[in-house]
Amino acid sequence: MSSSNRTGSGPLTFILTGIPGLPTSSYGMGVPLCCLYLLMLLGNCTLLQMIRTDHSLHTPMYYFLSMLAMADLGLSLSTLPTMLAVFWFEFTSLRLEVCIVQMYFIHTFSAIESGVLVAMAFDRFVAICYPLRYASVLTSSLTMKVGGVIFMRGICVVLPVAILIEKMPFCRSPVLSHSFCLHQDMLRWVCGDVRVNSVYGLTAVILTKGLDSLTILLSYVMIIRAILNIVSQEARAKAFSTCISHLCAVLVFYIPLIGLSVIHRFGNHLPPLTHTLLADAYLLVPPVLNPLVYSWKTKRIRRRILTLLCRSRTQQWD
Template structure:
C-alpha cells in the first residue's frame, strides 16, 4: 500500500504557498523547500535566540576541550582521546544544521539544493551514529579502568584507541551511506516542501511517490545496529562496573570510583533520551503536533553538543583544574 506523503498528511498547517511548479509531477526536484518549524513561523526569530546561544556554547565549549587536551600532556590518554572525538563529532553535528536553520528563521531562505539536502542528511545521520559509537568506546574505557585497572594501560594502548576510533568512523560512514542513494532513486511528485527545519531522512523520503518500504526498513535496521546495540553493550558494561563498585568495602572508595563514571552517564542520558523520544513520537505519535516533532529533532542535535563540554568541564577534575590554572595565570 502506497504511503501518503508526509507533507500532505499535514497539508492543512503548511503556511508556505506552493507554486505551480511545486504541484506538478517531477522525478528529481532541483530544490527542496524547508519550512523551519511548521506552525511556529511567527516565532522563528525568537526561537533562533536560544538556538544561537546553544550553538555558541557548543562551539566555545568543544573547542576549549580540544585545546586543553592538546596542550596538557597529562590528559593524553584513552578517555580524553575519545572525549576529543566526541567534541569534533558534536561540532560537525551542530554545524551541519544550524547555519541553514538560521537562514530560514532570519531571512526566510527556505530553498535547499537537492544535492545539498542529501549531503546534510548524510552528515546528520552519519555523525549521530559516530557519536553513539564514541559513547560505547568510552563505556569500554570506564569498564577496563574500573574492572581491570592494572591492565588498563596495556589493553587500551594508543594503537588500540586508534583502531577503535577508526572502527567507529567507518561503521557510521558505511551504514549511513545508502541513505542518500536510496533517496535519490525515488521519484518525487506533487510537492517538494519538507515540513522540517533540516533534511531529516524520513521527512524527505515520505515525499516520494513510490513504495518507500526499502528506505523505511533500512533506516530501522541502521537504528537497531547503531543505537540499540550500542545501548545494550553500554548497559552490560555498566552492570559490570556497578558490580565492581559495590564489591568495594569502603563507602568513600565506592563514591570516588562511581564519580569517575558520572560525566559519562550524564552525557549518555542527554544523548539517548531525546533520540528515543523523537524516534518514538516520529514512528508512533501520529497525534503529536508536527512542531513538537521538529523541536525534538532539533533538541537531540543541538542540546548534547552544548552540554557535553559543560558536563566534562565541571565534573572532570583534570579538565577543571587546567581551566582554573589557565584563567589564574592570565589574571596574574
C-alpha cells in the same frame, strides 16, 4: 539526480519549517540559536585545544572525549546553515541534492557519536573492573584504531541510505517537519515503494544505535556490580563519580533520539511542535551540554580551566 525527481517546473526542492506557531523569520529564535551554536563552538573547541596541548590529558579517556567533541562539532555544523537560513533570512527552500548531503552528515555524525559513547563506556568498564590492566589493554594505538573503526562505521553504514533515497521519486513541494533534513522525514514524501529504504534505514539504526545502547547498558550493569563489590564506601563513591559525566552524555544523547524515532514512526497524531522540539533537542542539546558536563565533573579539565583563567587574570593585572 534521477529523472523521476524532475518535472518541467525544475528541480525538486524541499520546504523547511521553523517552530510551529512562530513566524518563519523570528529574531526571537534566531538570537538564542546563535548563542547555542557559539556556546557549542566555544565549549568543544576549548576541550579539543586543552586535550591537544596538555600532555597529562593524553590518555585513552581524553582521546575518546576529543572524539566526542569532534562528533558534536560535526553534528552541530551539519544543521547550522539551514537553521540560521530559516530563522534569520526566511530561506526555506532546499534542493534535493543539498538536502540529501545534509541528511547524510547528520546521520553519519550521529552514528559516530553513538560509537564514541560505546568506546567511552568500555574505557570506564576497564578502568573500574580491571584497573591493574587498564594501561596494557587501552593503549594509545588501540584507542586510535577504535576511533578509526567508529568513524568508518558511521561513514559506511549511512552511505547506502543516501544512495537509496536519491533514486526515489518524490511528491512535488514536500514540506519537512524541521529546519533541516532527516531520513525519516524525507521518506514521508516518497511517492513510490519505500520498503527497501525503510528496512535498510531501520537496519542501520539497529546496527548502530540499537547495538550501541545495548552495549552501553551491559557495560554499566557490569560496572555497577563491580562498584557494589567495593568494600570501602569512599572508594565506591569515587569509582561511581568517574562514570557520572559519561552517564549524563549517554542520557542526553539517547533520550531525545529514542523519543524522536518513536514519534516519527508512531506519533503522527501528535502536534508538530512535539516533533520539532525533540529533533532540536536531539541535535542541539548534546553538543552544548557535553563540554559543560565534562568541564564541571572532570577534575583534570576543571583544574586546567581554572589554571587558564588564573593566568589570564594575572596577565591582565600585569
